[in-house]
Structures are given as C-alpha cells and as structure tokens.
Amino acid sequence: MGHLLEIDGLGFRYPDSPKMAVEGFDLDVSEGEIVVLAGPSGCGKSTLLRAVNGLIPHMYSGDYTGEVRVGGLNVKESNMRDLAQKVGFLFQNPENQIFMFTVERDIAFGLENLGVPRPEMRSRVDEAMRLLEIGELALRAPHELSDGQKQRVALAGVLAMRPQLVILDEPTSLLDPKTAAELVALVARLRKDLGTTFVVVEHRLDLLVKVADKLVVMNEGRKVIEGTPREVLFGDEAEAYGVTVPAITRVQKMLARDGFVSQDNLLSPGELAKALEGGTR
Amino acid sequence: MMWISGGFIFRRGTSVYHRLDPRVKLLISILMFTTTLLVRSVYELAGVLAFMISVAAVAMVLRRVARTMTFTALFSVFIFVLNLVFTGNLVTSLLYAVRFVAIVVSTSLFFITTSPDELEQVMKTFKLPRDVVFAFVTAVRFIPVMLLDTIQIMDAQKSRGLELEGGNILRRVRNMIPILIPLVVNSVVRSGELAEAMEARAYGAVAHPTSLVEYRTSVTDKVVAMAAVLLFALTAYSFYYILPAKFP
Amino acid sequence: MIEFRDVTFVHQNGVKALDSVSLRIDSGETVAIVGENGAGKTTLVKHVTGLLKPALGYVLVDGQKTTEMTTAQLSRKVGVAFQNPDHQLFSESVEEEMSFALRNFGFPPELVEQRVSWGLELFGLDEYRKSSPLVLSGGEKKRLTLACILAWDPEVVILDEPTVGQDSIQKERLVQTIRMLSSTGKTVVVVSHDIEFLWPMQPRVVVMKAGRIVGDGPAPRLMLEEELLDSARVAQPELVSFYQRLTPRPDSPFVDPLDARRWIEGRRSAP
Secondary structure (H helix, E strand, O other), rough: OOOOEEEEEEEEEEOOOOOEEEEEEEEEEOOOEEEEEEEOOOOOHHHHHHHHHEEEEEHOOOOOEEEEOOOOEEOOOOOHHHHHHHEEEEEOOHHHHHOOOHHHHHHHHHHHOOOOOOHHHHHHHHHHHHHOOOHHHHOOOHHHHHHHHHHHHHHHHHHHOOOOOOEEEEOOOOOOOHHHHHHHHHHHHHHHHOOOOOEEEOOOOOHHOOOOOOEEEEEEEEEEEEOHHHHHOOOOOOOHHOOOOOOOHHHHHHHHHOOOOOOOOOOOHHHHHHHHHHOOO | OHHOOOOOOEEEEEOOOOOOOOOHHHHHHHHHHHHHHOOOHHHHHHHHHHHHHHHHHHHHHHHHHHHHHHHHHHHHHHHHHHHHHOOOHHHHHHHHHHHHHHHHHHHHHHHHHHOOOHHHHHHHHHHEEEHHHHHHHHHHHHHHHHHHHHHHHHHHHHOOOOOOOOHHHHHHHOOOOOHHHHHHHHHHHHHHHHHHHHOOOOOOOOOOOOOOEEEEEEEHHHHHHHHHHHHEEEHHHHHHHHHHHOOO | EEEEEEEEEEEOOOEEEEEEEEEEEOOOOOEEEOOOOOOOOOHHHHOOOOOOOEEEEEEOOOOEEHHHHHHHHHHHEEEEEEOOOHHOOOOOHHHHHHHHHHOOOOOHHHHHHHHHHHHHOOOOOHHHHOOOOOHHOHHHHHHHHHHHHHHHOOOOOEEHHHHHHHHHHHHHHHHHHHHHHHHHOOOEEEEOHHHHHHHHHEEEEEEEEEOEEEEEEEOOOOOOOOHHHHHOOOOOOOOHHHHHHHHOOOOOOOOOHHHHHHHHHHHHHHH
8 A cells, every 4th residue: 555654745833933843854654663753852853743643733733734644544634533543642751641540541541532332442451451561550540650650551541542653752761771671672562463653752762773663863843864773873964963873883883984893783782792703703 | 738638638448438339428428518517406416426437437537537627626716716706605606616527527538438530420420511520530630740749849949949948928928939830830731741642542532432430339339328318317307306305 | 078877768658768878979079870760869869958858867968967957058068950840940031040049048149140140151041041941942941950050059969860851962061061060079969870871971880779779889890790780770881781792801891982992903903
C-alpha cells in the first residue's frame, strides 16, 4: 500500500508566532519501524509530533500547510476519535496523563471514551497490563507509584487503544539509566510482538541506537539529517545539532578513520574492544 | 490543614462499612446529619454521637474520627461562646456547639470511607453531566499531587532565603506569593497537558461512555439501607413523641 | 564543609530513606552522587539545607548542626538547584527573579543590582532582563535558576539532576559552568544518574543504594568496579567499559575519546 505515516511538505506556524515552527517537512515511516527524532531544544519536535496525532490542527489552530497521512487517514480531515485509534501518544510527564484514581480504570479511560463494551474492555485492559508487566498494580492509586511505574501505566493506557503508531515524547528523561534501558527493551519487544510502529523523541541516543531503524534530526523546524543511526552518528553534522553522539561511537569513528576498525555497524564498548583485539592478532 | 486531610480524605479500608455501596454510605451519612438537626436535648445528642462512634468503630476509622471530633470541638468552642453571648442559655449553646461537631463527623464519615471512584459513581447516579463528574474525579485524583507540589515549591523558595515561619500576619501573607504563583502556574500548565492527553485518548468521542467497573447493590446493601431508614424513622419518632413525654 | 554523621532518615511509610549515612565533603571538592532513582540521593541533598532533619545522627554544615538553623539561613552558604525550575519562578521579570534571594539574604540594593547584572551576563540572559521568567524556554529557565543561586555566591553549590531534558549543547555549557565553579574554589556537588556527563570531570564519586553509601572514591578507581556499579544499578561510562575490555590493568581509564585513540595508536606502534 504505502507507508504507515506519510508527512508531505508539512508547515505549521502558531498564531502569535512570527516564524514557522515546522517548515517543509517530509518523512515516510513504514509499519514496524522505530524512528528516533532528535534535535536541539526548540527545533520543532513537539510541534511535529502533535501534527502526527492530530492535536495539530484539531486542538491547536494555526497556519497549516502540507499534508500528514497516517494509517490511511488524512490527519487534517479526520477527527480525533478516529485518529486516537490509529496513533497513540505517550506524553513526557506521566503524571499529567493519568486521570483516574485506580490504575486499571485509567488504562480503560480511552476505551470508555470510545464506548467499548465492558467484556472487551476488560480483556484489553488485562492484555495491556500483561504487556507492560504491571498486573499487580491494577488497583493501586497513581500517587503510590514510582515514575517508572506511572510511565508504564500511561503507556498501557495508550496501548489498550491498539494504535498502529505510538509516539513517545522523551520517554526516558525522568528515568535512571537501567530503568531507561528496560523501557527501550520493552519498546523493542512491543515492536516485535505487536508490530507497533514507534516514533520516539529522545536526547539519550546511546540507548536507542541499537533498536532504531531511522534517525531524523531537526533544526529550526526543518529536517536536516535523515538516515540509519549508523549513517547519522558516523556523519559529521550530528554533533552540530545538539545530538549527543555516544562516546564510544566517537572513538569508533576516530579509529575507523585511521583504519583500525570498520564503520559497518555501531559497536558497543565490548564489541569495539573485541574488534580491535581481532585486528592485533 | 492536617485535620482537613484527616477528616475528609479517603484512605483505603477493608471494613464491612467500606465495602457497602457508596449510595448506602451516603444515605447513612445523610440520615445521621438529619437526625442531628432534629435533636432537641443533650441526651438525644449524646445518643446520636454514641451511634456515630459505633459506626466509626465498625468502619475501623475510630482514630481518625476521634481526631476530627477533637479538632472540630476546638472550633465549636467559638460557636458555644457566641451562642452564650446572644442567648445566655448554657444548655442550648452547648447543644449548638456539640451539634456542629456531630454534623462535621457525619459528613466526614462519608468522605473518608468513599473512594473517588465511588464518588464518581454516586454523581453519575444523580445524573450529573459527564464533564462535571470527570472534572471532579480528576481534581480529587490530583489532590495528593498538588500537596506534593506545594511542599516542593516551599522547599525551593526556602532554599532561596524565604523564611516561612514567624513574622507578623502581613509578612506571612506576602510570603505566600512565591508559593502560590508557581502553584497556580503549574496547575494551569497541568490543565493544558491533561487536555492534550484527553484529546489523544478520544475524550468525548461518544455521548455515553461505557464503564470498566460495575457497581451492583448486593443484598447486604439493601438490608443495611432499609435498616438505616427504619432506625432513623424510629429515632425521629422517639425524639418527637416519646422522649419529650418522659424527659420534659 | 559538609558532614553527615550516622544519619538515618525514615519516611512516613516506614521506609529508610537514609540508613546510617556518614559522609564528609571538604571545601573545594567536586563530588558526584550517583545511584538509581529512590536510592536516597535527593533525600541526602535535602538534609544539607535542613529541608529534612535526621531521625538519628546529625548533619553539619560549616561546623554547625542543621537542626540549629533554618533552611533560609543554611541556604546562604549552600545553594541548591532543584530539578524543576517551574517550582520556583514567580516574579514579574527576570531581574526581579534574580534579586529575590538577594533581598531575602539582606544584600544592599547597590550590591543586588551589581550581582543581578553579573549573573545575567554570565549566563547569557541579559536580553531577557525585563521579560517574564515564565516565558523562557526550559533550558533558559534552568540557566536562570542557576544564575539566581550564583548571584548570592554560596560556598557550596548542589545541582540536583541538572542534565534532565538537556541536549548536548546545553550539557556542554553545564560542564563548563561546573568547571568554572570548581576553579573558583567552590564546593560542587552534582546529583545525577547521567554518568556519561559526569565522567570527563573525573570527580569524586559517591555511590548510593537503598539509603546507604556503598562506594566512595575518585572516579577513575570507582568506575572500574563493575560489580559494585551493577548492584547499585549505575551504568558504567562507555569509555570505562571499553577500557576494561581492552586491558586487564586497573589503572587510569580513558577520560575522553581522544585518550582512547592515543592509547590504541600507542599500543599499535609498539610491537
């Protein structure tokens, strides 16, 4: 058919702003891909994400040009009800997207809104809790949970709606490295088991580079770099745009230039050491 | 602030009382409240209070109710004095003061044993508009969050040299500004984020949303409700007909 | 300068947030406190300025017990930059915001003006002098809160998770600020779970786990202790992992990528 997400020449300007928040943006995302969106603060990432799930233009009006199509729907011409079933959005702050006093009721929130019959709702809520391994939290209150747990609850609420595409807005920012790694592993597993497509905005790339298919860098509302993580991180431009190139990748780049290792793959510290040992023997 | 939280904020419980249908709990509290208003003598009031304490004991919230009673009693001294000044009647002044305590306790009993989810269900039963019910439930859900925010804001401002203790009343009020403004701003930002999340989860997509949880009244609920109404009727009757004859 | 003596602190729910913690930070040191979320790092920080008081043991700041002073008094010497700037910005203008603490601490008006100008310039916020602090971007707000603290020139600066949500350019600027503070003799404490950000500064590292200090030493040594870091759920800097896989020697691992490259070239040329 086509791609799951097609952004064609998207441009958007907020009503009181003199400059474009997003300009001339093109991007295609295929089903099952994990795409990472990076760029310096204020580059338009948040605006872009909201143009994908429909908050722009349905909740935020402004100067809208171009087209966004997701799952066969034209975002501008569809309503939030239909879009919400295609695109899920995990916002940055887990606290401000949990409404209900009990976890399982919050996970059901979207389904209640859609009028899903109770038996189906029950099984979808249970399924979401199982996927995120939060079954034992079902009857707890949100203020009793840790940040990592709250995030899983919020994500469960998104997944319960069975979207084809899920947007994650800086999901690891509040997490410590180990918990963040667990979240990334979870995302990879969801992609594998459910075939869900993910668009992730992240600063902490070291965790995502292994699982991401595509890395897109934005600056001042425009797309400036697109490629596989390998291509982008080995390139010279990434650092100029505030993209945190992992330290080990910088080492690999330097060594590759001197011919000690190849640039075929992004290597982890252990892998890079092994590659070097192989060379000296 | 502490006694408000002690007196009106829900905390999970496992007693038989907690497990009653929230509408029955509401009924009981309303009947208690009404009984308090019908009271004419101190003996009757004592009886009502004794009953409330027993219910609190059954609900296993005795300590909290006792605390609420104590704090309310301190406040009701004011009512007592005021009444005494205007009527000169010691007995009726005492009556009004203690009645105030009883009213607060009867209301408190409902709120501390009823979860926000149950409150939501009660509101739905009374056919309140969906948006109103949702706004209420969400507000309650965020009370602990806002309390935490307030503490963090106070911590941050204290760390910038703001002294929150001591000083005259004017100074204290002025010192609340650095606390209130961030709190309000955060609330506004929070509302915006909640609105986005609501839209993203199709809020308002259908006119009649379904519900994950079902509240069915059990036989116990019906029995307790009937018993409560019966008890109330008997009490009211005795207050008006039997007791005045025996204790004029 | 800062001393914890057998400090224990218990939360309302009975959990020990700090369990017999003893720690001493001397004037002028740069210390990083690491550990997973919930290990007690922020609880520790709150004890320094008396926002929390120990259940057992005591905390000394510049020789005085924290229980004998108010937080406002302690903050004159210890500036804490909390994680969320939105919990403190409230003034009508940036310059007013910056003068808030100075006025609270009793700085005379001329000095206030001087300090405000200095701080605004240092952090590149001069253009926002008359703007409302609430319209600044996230990164600018963080710079502002730090500028506010440095304006009153505390001897100790504590940064609680300063890198959350920051891009690499902002992080680099932060590193420079920290180096600047250290070079002027200030005691700097950084609480962070971002190990990669901390590593190039080679600070003294204190590792916390479940309310206890489980590791304390210079970064080059401590970051080599894989088992310790693993049990505390602290990630090892990539360059350290790399170094460890390359050589069994426990000496100074690479500080930055150039170090690594030089070392490898050196090894290659020697037969």
